[in-house]
């Protein structure tokens with residue numbers, strides 16, 4: 001009985017959050033590569049209302065598309081995924097149908113998806129990133145782009161854009177010159193001080209930062225003495241990386257003022273609360289969707305209950321972390 | 330596909346490490362459950378949010394009661410969890426998934442099963458028997474050891490199989506594919522259906538005469554099982570490394586001859 005009245009009050013608490021021009025109905029965002037182009041989850045959630053009332057793609061305030069590159073990409077050989085303790089190791093290889101197919105087939109359908117859409121871009125060179133951003137700005141009206149900077153920069157010997165300050169600056173400023181869309185730079189976690197990279201990204205023109213992509217990892221099949229995936233190393237995602245990425249979000253919050261989209265291992269309300277408290281304005285959910293496909297709905301419910309219980313707004317919650325509070329005693 | 334629950338009704342231990350788990354699909358599936366299709370299942374305890382789900386082929390499905398069966402062998406972490414699930418527990422699931430076997434017009438078929446790969450073939454056999462009275466099926470079933478050829482399971486489906494075990498403890502000593510040439514000579518076969526470990530399927534691809542079609546149900550690790558992650562993309566002989574097909578959507582049933590087993594390891 002107390003529960004139902006608490007839930008009613010909780011309903012009154014808005015989860016709306018703004019990221020530049022994007023007004024999101026929830027701070028939860030489907031992560032790039034984990035929701036494809038939205039269609040499968042839209043259908044799954046629509047078909048699942050009997051099991052889970054309120055099930056809808058709109059429980060995600062937005063989705064970020066799979067990376068889109070100029071030319072189609074086939075990706076890496078199998079196996080592409082392996083489970084790790086509380087995590088997932090992947091080497092998909094940015095498989096995607098390419099810009100032409102995206103424009104002709106996917107973009108028109110994305111406007112009907114039922115939630116906001118951020119387009120994730122990937123290229124081999126800074127020039128390719130700029131070309132993509134320029135064409136997408138002319139031909140579509142998606143309000144925001146996310147740059148996947150963890151991919152290798154072929155002009156710098158394959159080192160990722162996000163791991164070299166000069167190439168990070170170059171790619172972001174080149175893209176900034178050709179588009180006025182809301183620009184989100186997605187940083188890589190494997191750097192010495194992510195604060196420096198965050199500052200460089202913002203100086204080069206990023207409007208917001210996604211912190212962070214997968215962590216480089218490796219799992220060995222001891223019988224065959226080979227990698228468990230088709231490539232030697234891959235990216236680790238899921239709950240295993242959450243405390244690591246949490247510390248990065250905290251560091252980036254100290255370094256810059258722009259909005260942060262946290263990405264790493266969120267699956268329960270608790271996880272999202274942690275990221276918001278540490279200073280993220282939105283939290284992307286990737287691998288969590290495969291640990292609990294209904295987690296967006298449950299987290300939104302949980303967030304409202306938390307706000308009701310603490311009598312605070314989402315805006316007040318974001319960045320409310322108190323580093324120096326005495327632990328009592 | 331839809332999200333729902335596999336409500337555990339019972340676990341039947343057929344032999345050490347071999348289980349059939351029965352559950353009721355709640356809510357009932359909107360789409361028919363066909364042989365070769367599968368479900369994606371949360372196998373760890375409710376409230377634990379650390380493990381990925383596991384895909385399992387349907388072994389049986391009763392449309393009137395919405396009861397579904399899965400046959401599994403305890404080999405690792407996921408099945409170690411699954412065998413601990415008890416009556417009454419609600420396991421979150423997504424069902425049905427994948428592209429099933431086709432059997433319209435097929436009345437003379439060979440089925441080649443390896444290990445737990447027998448599951449979708451038993452369901453297929455059962456459906457074909459009901460839809461085609463003149464059915465003639467030669468069922469071949471192989472495994473590492475006789476213990477893995479759990480006879481009770483075949484009996485339940487009224488299947489009499491030729492068997493092989495690698496250690497010779499039951500049936501022919503060796504690979505199940507050793508028995509294939511003789512069977513091939515014994516009839517005018519329309520179709521071969523197969524499911525089992527990749528080396529078995531690869532051997533099958535080398536043995537089958539040209540012109541005899543073969544549908545195989547394959548396995549690759551899956552993260553999402555609904556087509557979003559591109560984690561299960563399959564190497565095909567003709568695709569030039571483009572990997573256009575996802576095993577969880579366009580498969581798991583594939584045309585044997587399309588698959589590039591050399592790249593599947």
Ligand SMILES: Cc1cc2nc3c(=O)[nH]c(=O)nc-3n(C[C@H](O)[C@H](O)[C@H](O)COP(=O)(O)OP(=O)(O)OC[C@H]3O[C@@H](n4cnc5c(N)ncnc54)[C@H](O)[C@@H]3O)c2cc1C
Pocket residue numbers: 367383384385386387399400401402403404405406407408409444445448449547548549550551581
């Ligand atoms: C479409 C599809 C249908 C499937 N249907 C079934 C089914 O009907 N019954 C079933 O038991 N499994 C089935 N599987 C496999 C299943 O999803 C799991 O991979 C399997 O149950 C092992 O899970 P695990 O977590 O216990 O093993 P893991 O901890 O993931 O693996 C443990 C070790 O066992 C090996 N291993 C993995 N699978 C097997 C296996 N099947 N036999 C022997 N060794 C293995 C792994 O390589 C690893 O070394 C299916 C897979 C797919 C893709």
Ligand SMILES: Cc1cc2nc3c(=O)[nH]c(=O)nc-3n(C[C@H](O)[C@H](O)[C@H](O)COP(=O)(O)O)c2cc1C
Pocket residue numbers: 031032033034066067088090092094120147148149186212213214236237238239241263264265266284285286287288558560
């Ligand atoms: C299978 C898979 C594919 C991914 N593909 C992309 C991608 O194309 N572009 C990108 O920027 N990030 C990609 N990512 C990274 C995720 O968007 C996310 O940042 C990362 O997985 C950490 O979050 P999580 O723990 O919530 O999954 C991918 C992750 C996974 C697991």
Ligand code: FES
Pocket residue numbers: 550551552553554555556557558559560561562575576577578
């Ligand atoms: S398992 Fe994700 S696409 Fe098939």
